[in-house]
Amino acid sequence: MAIRFGNAPCSWGTIEGWGQGIGYSQMLDELVEAGYTGTELGDWGYMPTDPEQLRQELSSRGLTMLGAYEGVYLRDPCAHAEGERRVLRTARLLRSVADVGDGWQPLVVLADEHSRDPLRFQNAGRVTPEMSLSDADWRVFARGAEQIARAVRDETGLRTVFHHHCAGYVEAPWEIEALLEHTDGAVLGLVFDTGHYLFGSGVNEPQQVLEGLERFRERLWYVHYKDCHPAVADEARRRGWNYKEAVSKGVFCELGKGQIDFGAVTRMLEKLGYDGWVTVEQDVLPGMGEPKESARRNREYLRRVAG
Helix, strand or coil: CCCEEEECHHHHCCCCCCCCCCCHHHHHHHHHHCCCCEEECCCCCCCCCCHHHHHHHHHCCCCEEEEEEEEECCCCHHHHHHHHHHHHHHHHHHHHCCCCCCCCCCEEEEEECCCCCHHHHHCCCCCCHHHCCCHHHHHHHHHHHHHHHHHHHHHHCCCEEEECCCCCCCCCHHHHHHHHHHCCCCCEEEEEEHHHHHHHHCCCCCHHHHHHHHHCHHHEEEEEECCCCHHHHHHHHHHCCCHHHHHHCCCCCCCCCCCCCHHHHHHHHHHCCCCCEEEECCCCCCCCCCHHHHHHHHHHHHHHHHC
16 A cells, blocks of 8 residues: 555644634545545544544545544653543544544554643753753653553554654654653554654754654654744744744644655655555644645645655
């Protein structure tokens, strides 16, 4: 099977607790019209949580459910149990529609709860090693992530990937490396997000994306395509914008309008033997831009550079 392209509710302004864009039915219709055949779930409650209703929404549009993002504040051991309950609720819903579409088994996309810690929120895109977790914190953090991933596997049979994410404690390349070193590669994989990786690196050097894919190839289970606008990233670092300000200014722009060569990224994935879905994400806040047209232009760009 070839690489397939999906999209996600965050491209329509429904993004990780920061508000909701247009309703899910219109979003799914526009996603299909723009040329995608897979979707992520979005925030819990955005799409139907009744399994049969969700199944109907997907099957009537010929869509595959790719996964669902859940943020847990993993630095705090007291947050692990509640996070596990919440993630398992999502995993059960994903399991209920896993047979809809092309046979892809949806993934739980686990992340640190971004923007909760003021230090990381304020310094997204320019973190330094001094802002990272201590050795003791890493042990707590990794134990929580692995515990949740094991619970998902044991109860639902689904796999969990970790999403490195700006404004969380796994943002910079050395933090991704630390997390993977502390966790079992048979239990927890990685979703590689091109835009978060580049912005989180602290520099505008798009070659780092290709190097990162190769560096973390052994844990690569899923991919997000997101671009990063160099001028906005530079200004965010220079003026000290927090993460939400950077997103609101368009740091994650349309594909091909930033600095990442997605033709080269796709060729690298093919070289690495990646055979799965890629989800296009253009993170926008509610009301930003023209999501349907941006999604269409992103898909047309990918047809030109990646097929």
